[in-house]
Amino acid sequence: MSLVPMRAILQASLDAYKAGSQFAVGAYNVNNMEQIQGIMMAANQTQSPVIIQASRGALKYADMDYLKHLMQAAVELNPGIPVAMHLDHGNNLDSVKKSISLGFTSVMIDGSLMEDGKTASTYDYNVKVTKEVVEYAHNFGVTVEGELGTLGGIEDGVGSGKIHLTDPDQVVDFVNKTGVDALAIAIGTSHGAYKFKEEPKLAFDIIEKIRKMIPDKFLVSHGSSSVPAELIDMINKYGGNMKKTMGVPVASLQKAIKLGMNKINVDTDGRLAVTAAIRKVFTEAPDKFDPRDYLKPAREALAAIIAQRMNDFGTAGHIKDVKMISLAEMAKFYKK
Numbered sequence: 001m002s003l004v005p006m007r008a009i010l011q012a013s014l015d016a017y018k019a020g021s022q023f024a025v026g027a028y029n030v031n032n033m034e035q036i037q038g039i040m041m042a043a044n045q046t047q048s049p050v051i052i053q054a055s056r057g058a059l060k061y062a063d064m065d066y067l068k069h070l071m072q073a074a075v076e077l078n079p080g081i082p083v084a085m086h087l088d089h090g091n092n093l094d095s096v097k098k099s100i101s102l103g104f105t106s107v108m109i110d111g112s113l114m115e116d117g118k119t120a121s122t123y124d125y126n127v128k129v130t131k132e133v134v135e136y137a138h139n140f141g142v143t144v145e146g147e148l149g150t151l152g153g154i155e156d157g158v159g160s161g162k163i164h165l166t167d168p169d170q171v172v173d174f175v176n177k178t179g180v181d182a183l184a185i186a187i188g189t190s191h192g193a194y195k196f197k198e199e200p201k202l203a204f205d206i207i208e209k210i211r212k213m214i215p216d217k218f219l220v221s222h223g224s225s226s227v228p229a230e231l232i233d234m235i236n237k238y239g240g241n242m243k244k245t246m247g248v249p250v251a252s253l254q255k256a257i258k259l260g261m262n263k264i265n266v267d268t269d270g271r272l273a274v275t276a277a278i279r280k281v282f283t284e285a286p287d288k289f290d291p292r293d294y295l296k297p298a299r300e301a302l303a304a305i306i307a308q309r310m311n312d313f314g315t316a317g318h319i320k321d322v323k324m325i326s327l328a329e330m331a332k333f334y335k336k
């Protein structure tokens with residue numbers, strides 16, 4: 001069985017960092033069958049462990065039970081690939097409970113925002129809700145990711161729209177009070193396609209400081225799509241209307257990985273690849289009407305960009321470094 005707690009996958013990244021040969025694992029968002037298949041195609045091709053994540057919006061769009069079975073099919077069909085099923089931007093204990101009941105092996109509780117997923121919360125609120133989730137999830141051996149600081153950008157209602165970089169002085173207290181496994185930190189990245197007008201300067205000093213403060217916790221970077229200009233150009237060439245924009249350069253992500261980043265969230269790059277491929281078919285072959293004629297190229301385009309990121313983040317070839325551990329074993333570990 002290749003379904004593992006996210007902790008097992010991220011531990012391989014942290015061990016590599018400590019041994020001086022860093023790599024990170026991408027967490028890729030899914031909403032449908034083709035996205036899940038595309039990601040697994042990329043993981044197979046590059047022999048990478050993978051985190052498949054679903055937002056609350058995805059669970060609503062696809063219907064939770066469909067996503068559960070699609071993700072489980074991915075796991076069954078790929079016994080050699082370690083996979084974690086992760087809830088992205090959980091907003092309260094209820095969303096966490098639902099995901100765990102569906103078989104997710106990891107959850108994020110985004111207590112940096114209130115339940116509406118938009119309003120910035122207080123530190124005390126964040127500690128309270130995150131602690132509550134850790135106490136619940138660890139009973140099931142499920143990994144928990146929390147967040148300190150807020151990102152820029154808003155995707156379907158997720159995000160305050162304002163960047164508040166993580167305050168390193170809060171980190172040790174937050175981790176000790178909550179018991180989270182992984183911490184998403186705000187270093188200047190942003191959700192969505194319209195992140196920056198010019199090349200961003202990320203707060204690498206914050207990563208360095210925090211990495212030293214919590215050497216055994218996993219660090220997470222959200223809003224990390226690179227928004228390739230070629231994909232924006234391709235979308236516009238085939239009838240789209242996207243404005244000029246910039247994402248997080250791959251080189252900046254690689255620098256973050258060198259400094260100890262373990263999990264990198266990518267959604268937008270996949271969305272762009274899928275849209276560009278579908279627009280191409282619609283423009284070049286307007287007579288086509290069988291969904292397979294455009295969903296197959298879309299799935300292949302997604303697989304290509306994800307395989308690229310698996311190489312960029314150094315995840316490729318690291319399957320063997322993941323210890324295959326069950327949720328039950330993990331639950332025992334947390335009890336100790």
Ligand code: G3H
Nearest residue numbers: 055057058155156158267
């Ligand atoms: O961080 C947010 C992810 O990109 C998910 O976006 O809420 O539109 O599914 P979504």
Ligand code: 13P
Nearest residue numbers: 192222223224225267268
């Ligand atoms: P992007 O919008 O940069 O792909 O970020 C995705 C993300 O952070 C999901 O949680």
Ligand code: ZN
Nearest residue numbers: 191222223265
């Ligand atoms: Zn995010």
